[in-house]
Amino acid sequence: MIIVRTFGEVRAAAHSAVSLVPTMGYLHEGHMSLIGAASQTGDTTVVSLFVNPTQFGDSADFVAYPHNEARDAAIAEAAGCDIFFAPSADEVYPLGHRVTVSVGGVGDAMEGRFRHGHFEGVATVVAKLFAGVQPRRAFFGRKDAQQLAVVRTLRDGLRFPVEVIGMPTVREQDGLALSSRNTQIGKGVRREALSLSRALFSAADAIEQGERDSAAIAKIARSVAAATPQVEVEYLEVADSMSAAPIEEIDRDAFVAIAAKVGGVRLIDNIAVDAVTLATDRGIMLDKQSILYEED
């Protein structure tokens, strides 16, 4: 594996078609599954590490975001990365924030309501990665379901010839979806954080038993979440997988998404639903503790 700092170096170092895994670092088993899948394609696997300031609404949140390049590079290499691309802010934003990409309505609901400007930040930085790295494939986690819809919209809208692959959410042993933010959850409310996945799994159970009505599904999930008063739900929605627009019933591929604050930490999670079979994808459960909790 080599570590490079510029888009030009990535292009010069890539001797075959590229599979790209964009990350904001502090890698965990979710990222490792993306890197592993990219590596298995036989393409040159590029992992980018860039904590993108424009997708943070709150600058305190940006400053607090964990950052450890040496740790991330070691994990990426072990997972199969060929080129580790850790650019400076100047390399990504040479003109500051003058040039931006908007994706319209796909970013308006759910996260868009609570994180103003977030998806414009995501779309802009992913456009730069697609334009500057020129990958053939790009891998994203399904945990960020609306982000995946935004990326596909960006790809289709700007005509990037990139196959966008969504990989299943990876969960800790107790069901909590992996996120670098999990390390910020206080021990006193760790059990309460499981309320999110529990709510979604109850929704998944109802769907697999034939429930297609979004209001009924949301009601079940909300009642589970409400049993944990320390969890402050921001939204709980059933949404179209492609457009990320809330839908009234599951008549197309969809996801059930939740966002909630637990002890001051904002968490999101979702499960995917196949419209035809009503099978749900709840993700993959780790059988041991996540590397997130290993000492540096």
Added chain:
Amino acid sequence: MIIVRTFGEVRAAAHSAVSLVPTMGYLHEGHMSLIGAASQTGDTTVVSLFVNPTQFGDSADFVAYPHNEARDAAIAEAAGCDIFFAPSADEVYPLGHRVTVSVGGVGDAMEGRFRHGHFEGVATVVAKLFAGVQPRRAFFGRKDAQQLAVVRTLRDGLRFPVEVIGMPTVREQDGLALSSRNTQIGKGVRREALSLSRALFSAADAIEQGERDSAAIAKIARSVAAATPQVEVEYLEVADSMSAAPIEEIDRDAFVAIAAKVGGVRLIDNIAVDAVTLATDRGIMLDKQSILYEED
């Protein structure tokens, strides 16, 4: 030369690096000089023909824009085109106008003041062409000086690895800058339309004699334009070549730009100025009548 309709066909047909010439059709000697220069690189030369609706403020103007694909394909082939790419609106805008690219201040002055939304339309369609065609080089006319600044800003901001080459303005025998719009100028005001280039050339004379002050340069050019009352000047500015921002004196590479209406037809023109030598680039004069006036 082959004619193709989709981005995928362009990529499949290009067997070497691509030099791209984006056009809105109704080709003239200005476009031919771009295609010739692209062809001389030895790259696969792709000429795109797409009349982009989003860069017209006025839908009547869009509808009136001349269109003749067979004529354009023949001219492109004669000039050295390998792949003639004439996509449908659906191929360029599969999601309608959901995904857009903004370039900030570079599009605000001059044309931006008179053609609201124009440069967002230009930036968005050029981003699609860069993303979908993946050219190594792209050729644009310097006649659209602010557009060239917008394209370079887009390229730098979104990190496209595309060399953007600006080619000199080509002028008719009498000095009028070539534009498909020239065919719309009524015979009764054709002589009056020369007021634009005359005004710019008088500015160029003053600059080459050492004048660097923008107000003084503009005053000279305006007084020449004012001698033709049928010409309604919209703006006359001295602007930074890279940022397209108006400047008070020529202390960096610049252009002097004019926009005016002549008999209901809106025309633009400019001359480029080298900041060090104060040499001006007035473009290239044809020695015979333009192909614009040949019968179809």
